[in-house]
Amino acid sequence: MRFDPVSLASGAAIAALGALLLFDSAGTVDVSLGWMAVALTGAVGAILVLSGLLGRNGRHD
Amino acid sequence: MTPRLPSVVIVDDHELFRAGVRAELEGLADVRAEAGTVEEAALATMREKPDVVLLDVHMPGGGGVEVIRQVARERPSQRFLALSVSDAAEDVIAVIRAGARGYVTKSISPEELADAIRRVREGDAVFSPRLAGFALDAFQGEIPEAEIDPELDRLTLREREVLRLIARGYQYKEIALRLSISPKTVEAHVSAVLRKLQLSNRHELGRWAVERRLVD
Amino acid sequence: MSATAGPTPLLRDPRRGLVAGVLAGLARRTGIDAVLLRVAFVVVAVATGGLALLAYLIVWAALPAAEGGSAPLTRFGRVARSPGGWRVAIGAALLTLSALLAFRELGIWWSDALVWPVVLAAFGAALLWGRWQRGGVGEAEADALPGSEAAHPRPSPDAGHAVSRVAEQYSGIFGVLLVIGAALLFLSSNHILGGLRDAALTGVVVVVAVALILAPFLWRLGRNLAAERAERIRSQERAQLAAHLHDSVLQTLTLMQKRAGDPREVSALARRQERELRDWLAGGGDREGAASLASALRSAADAIEDDHRVAIELVIVGDSELDAAAEAVLGAAREALLNAAKHAPDSGPIRAYAELGPAGIELFVRDRGSGFDPAGVAPDRRGVRESIVGRMDRAGGRAEIRSGPDSGTEVGLFIERDPGSRDGSE
Numbered sequence: 001m002r003f004d005p006v007s008l009a010s011g012a013a014i015a016a017l018g019a020l021l022l023f024d025s026a027g028t029v030d031v032s033l034g035w036m037a038v039a040l041t042g043a044v045g046a047i048l049v050l051s052g053l054l055g056r057n058g059r060h061d
Numbered sequence: 062m063t064p065r066l067p068s069v070v071i072v073d074d075h076e077l078f079r080a081g082v083r084a085e086l087e088g089l090a091d092v093r094a095e096a097g098t099v100e101e102a103a104l105a106t107m108r109e110k111p112d113v114v115l116l117d118v119h120m121p122g123g124g125g126v127e128v129i130r131q132v133a134r135e136r137p138s139q140r141f142l143a144l145s146v147s148d149a150a151e152d153v154i155a156v157i158r159a160g161a162r163g164y165v166t167k168s169i170s171p172e173e174l175a176d177a178i179r180r181v182r183e184g185d186a187v188f189s190p191r192l193a194g195f196a197l198d199a200f201q202g203e204i205p206e207a208e209i210d211p212e213l214d215r216l217t218l219r220e221r222e223v224l225r226l227i228a229r230g231y232q233y234k235e236i237a238l239r240l241s242i243s244p245k246t247v248e249a250h251v252s253a254v255l256r257k258l259q260l261s262n263r264h265e266l267g268r269w270a271v272e273r274r275l276v277d
Numbered sequence: 278m279s280a281t282a283g284p285t286p287l288l289r290d291p292r293r294g295l296v297a298g299v300l301a302g303l304a305r306r307t308g309i310d311a312v313l314l315r316v317a318f319v320v321v322a323v324a325t326g327g328l329a330l331l332a333y334l335i336v337w338a339a340l341p342a343a344e345g346g347s348a349p350l351t352r353f354g355r356v357a358r359s360p361g362g363w364r365v366a367i368g369a370a371l372l373t374l375s376a377l378l379a380f381r382e383l384g385i386w387w388s389d390a391l392v393w394p395v396v397l398a399a400f401g402a403a404l405l406w407g408r409w410q411r412g413g414v415g416e417a418e419a420d421a422l423p424g425s426e427a428a429h430p431r432p433s434p435d436a437g438h439a440v441s442r443v444a445e446q447y448s449g450i451f452g453v454l455l456v457i458g459a460a461l462l463f464l465s466s467n468h469i470l471g472g473l474r475d476a477a478l479t480g481v482v483v484v485v486a487v488a489l490i491l492a493p494f495l496w497r498l499g500r501n502l503a504a505e506r507a508e509r510i511r512s513q514e515r516a517q518l519a520a521h522l523h524d525s526v527l528q529t530l531t532l533m534q535k536r537a538g539d540p541r542e543v544s545a546l547a548r549r550q551e552r553e554l555r556d557w558l559a560g561g562g563d564r565e566g567a568a569s570l571a572s573a574l575r576s577a578a579d580a581i582e583d584d585h586r587v588a589i590e591l592v593i594v595g596d597s598e599l600d601a602a603a604e605a606v607l608g609a610a611r612e613a614l615l616n617a618a619k620h621a622p623d624s625g626p627i628r629a630y631a632e633l634g635p636a637g638i639e640l641f642v643r644d645r646g647s648g649f650d651p652a653g654v655a656p657d658r659r660g661v662r663e664s665i666v667g668r669m670d671r672a673g674g675r676a677e678i679r680s681g682p683d684s685g686t687e688v689g690l691f692i693e694r695d696p697g698s699r700d701g702s703e
Binding site: 032 | 363364365366367368369370371372373374375376378379381382
């Protein structure tokens with residue numbers, strides 16, 4: 001299986017987000033709405049940038 | 062065939078080509094004049110009154126068609142043989158319908174050219190295989206009975222056969238042998254086809270340039 | 278950029294700078310000592326509560342480095358405009374948003390009513406500025422513009438490519454809208470808008486009315502521009518074809534001079550070039566695909582002409598699709614032409630005539646070579662004859678071969694189709 005950094009990073013970001021939500025609902029960490037927005041936009045943005053940069057270089061354009 | 066050489070005026074806007082034709086016809090025809098423009102051509106023709114005018118199709122100022130029109134006003138009996146590089150359908154048909162009695166391409170050999178000139182001088186039509194193909198193509202489709210002028214808008218079976226043999230590269234003599242008719246009859250058929258090409262109102266002939274792709 | 282002529286341009290100097298060389302570059306340009314500038318910067322930063330840091334960031338992004346290369350913003354712009362780069366652009370925008378929201382949570386904020394309009398305006402201004410920068414179009418970006426797309430057609434498998442191009446064309450409008458939106462947002466959130474509302478409404482109504490009046494004119498203008506551009510592209514293509522053709526002709530003429538001693542070669546070169554020129558004059562770069570028997574015949578004849586250096590005069594009446602019957606005739610015709618090319622190459626052009634139609638196909642190939650006795654024993658000729666006759670027989674048609682010592686050889690191929698498919702022509 002080929003090592004695809006984009007998918008790896010995207011998966012990690014989504015996993016982190018999911019963990020955050022989990023901790024929030026479990027009460028371990030209290031995340032306000034503002035910080036949630038920060039995390040969400042940050043994660044999606046990072047995934048897009050990574051896929052745009054690395055995906056482009058990996059593919060033959 | 063009269064013993065004297067046919068007199069010819071060469072009309073073409075390419076001087077190099079005019080010189081070439083003149084050289085080729087050395088001893089085979091009597092070249093009286095050359096012309097490089099429509100005006101010069103009309104003047105030279107009126108002045109020299111040649112048996113046949115060798116006419117290029119593409120020239121600035123209206124081309125061969127324009128030359129025929131201008132000359133026909135004063136000298137309607139003048140005979141034209143179109144000699145051109147272009148074998149696009151619209152060019153060929155246009156110059157035939159303007160009144161040329163034959164069409165040959167520039168790659169023709171000197172002997173065949175001289176023969177064509179002689180035939181046109183005698184009033185016969187000269188069809189290159191390509192022109193024969195165009196004619197067959199033009200008269201191919203069916204049109205409503207009511208609109209047909211049987212004189213003009215259809216080819217007879219015999220005429221079709223003759224055209225086919227011309228397209229296949231047969232000379233008139235060979236056609237005569239093949240169809241068991243005399244060469245004169247062959248010429249008569251070809252002339253009849255020429256007349257139909259010139260006069261028929263078949264819309265194929267009119268809209269040729271619009272719709273047709275180049276037919277080889 | 279030369280450092281010799283004129284005043285030193287304003288560039289970053291990453292080698293001598295502490296962070297990214299912004300202040301160092303400023304020092305080079307103004308001649309003030311870099312240390313002084315740094316001290317001043319720290320003072321300003323503390324005084325303005327961090328605003329100076331933001332300014333630093335902006336200047337960093339906007340200035341190219343002294344070693345050459347472009348400003349980070351320009352590079353980003355290039356990446357964003359490449360096919361698929363829209364992801365990077367949106368991703369970067371989201372990351373920026375994320376950072377802003379983080380600052381907001383941390384309290385490093387002025388006020389919603391202030392920051393968001395400023396951000397929108399900055400984004401819009403960036404779009405417009407980028408577009409203005411490209412107005413001259415000298416860079417490689419030119420290749421991404423739709424105009425030259427036609428000259429260098431590229432396959433664009435990525436839907437992102439289409440998105441990039443759309444974004445490209447409308448980035449100006451986006452920019453303008455963003456700036457206007459930012460202004461409105463600022464005004465409304467600061468409650469300045471109330472008094473202006475009537476005036477604004479009047480203005481809007483007037484604008485809409487004028488737009489409606491001008492709409493058809495603008496629409497037609499747009500259409501004309503599009504048509505004109507299409508025309509321009511087409512004539513560009515045609516000019517390119519013509520240029521290619523000129524090259525071809527020059528090459529052929531050169532070759533002909535070199536091979537002047539071999540008349541057949543010269544003749545073949547001339548014939549091939551003549552064909553190319555004729556095709557161009559007939560108004561098309563490419564012939565129709567070999568989807569019809571007529572064009573397949575022409576291609577076959579061209580190939581044989583080129584390979585065997587003969588001249589073939591082909592006259593075709595009508596056309597037909599390439600069904601089984603047509604394929605059989607095509608194959609047999611090719612054989613016949615090859616035969617004529619091999620055995621009668623120097624006796625005038627080979628004449629081929631084809632009548633094609635839905636009812637049937639007739640094809641004749643004639644050469645004026647020395648001919649042969651059909652009953653004779655020339656082994657390879659008999660073999661070829663059988664391949665022609667046999668092929669036609671198998672396809673349900675027939676072939677006739679006439680040959681004589683004086684009259685050359687003529688091959689006739691005939692095939693009829695099922696009368697059910699006839700549509701009554703001729």
